[in-house]
Ligand code: NAD
């Protein structure tokens with residue numbers, strides 16, 4: 001590998017406090033601190049967060065410090081090492097845990113780094129991977145199997161969200177509901193199938209995504225715009241409700257309904273982020289139901305990643321259906337327009353070769 005990174009690279013930057021992103025050139029970030037590595041990005045997938053950054057919604061206005069390079073989900077090859085890096089090598093094919101954690105707070109020290117109180121996020125708080133190269137702390141690299149498909153490897157971070165959500169409560173042989181079949185919920189459906197759930201019920205308002213959910217393993221699909229979700233889930237589960245619900249919609253109504261149709265003693269894993277307060281009868285729907293509730297933040301570092309690797313290395317998932325579109329990085333606008341319609345699963349961008 002030639003050690004000359006003195007040239008410019010193409011990248012997608014959030015520059016101004018308005019709708020949009022900008023295709024531009026920047027110097028390759030080859031000035032590494034001792035704990036950092038430089039990675040040549042092979043594939044980078046588009047997250048809902050990138051879309052929030054693109055439209056510059058209320059969350060983005062409050063959270064972001066401009067300008068910065070967007071993007072955080074990727075697979076790539078390590079091309080340069082900081083002076084003290086020993087845990088990865090040049091040539092390693094890596095993906096990134098996007099939460100940069102402090103490793104010193106109470107949560108990190110007790111092994112719960114996913115809820116670190118000092119978390120910074122790649123592509124939100126630091127320059128991200130919608131670029132030909134990205135630099136990240138070596139600690140954030142997850143080393144992939146060399147023979148795995150690099151396109152598939154690029155979606156492991158959101159896949160980790162889906163695995164974290166679906167693996168918290170045992171689902172083998174159980175009736176499982178997945179609410180919200182956006183890219184992550186769709187992966188949740190596929191993960192539930194891989195983990196041998198007995199019956200997988202997918203709830204989603206978008207017909208394109210419902211169809212994908214079916215192809216990815218849902219036995220039953222419910223469109224809340226057409227059916228009474230609570231009644232239908234109870235009917236499909238012998239009247240007692242679902243053993244486990246994975247919530248991936250963030251929709252107030254969908255979340256409130258989940259508390260109704262989850263079985264007594266069952267598990268509710270919440271990943272979706274609602275923008276409105278949730279109103280439920282807590283005594284009836286949580287206390288007297290003996291309900292288990294789990295809030296899902298990111299991925300367990302690195303426990304979830306090894307679960308993901310297992311699914312990837314053993315070909316247990318249908319990535320060809322999970323990834324519905326690929327575009328060149330320079331065509332990012334097409335990806336944003338498509339995300340606005342909701343008629344997509346995961347979209348992957350490919351840097352290089354303009
Ligand atoms: P997304 O917005 O693409 O998917 C949400 C899906 O829910 C959409 O397909 C939408 O049509 C569907 N939906 C809307 N109303 C519904 C209803 N009433 N019933 C059923 N489905 C409904 O989002 P995504 O990228 O797949 O992410 C899923 C959720 O997880 C989002 O809320 C996101 O903010 C959140 N998230 C959380 C974390 C975390 O660490 N907790 C990480 C990543 C994403």
Ligand code: ZN
Pocket residue numbers: 101102103104105106107108109113115116117118119
């Ligand atoms: Zn911490």
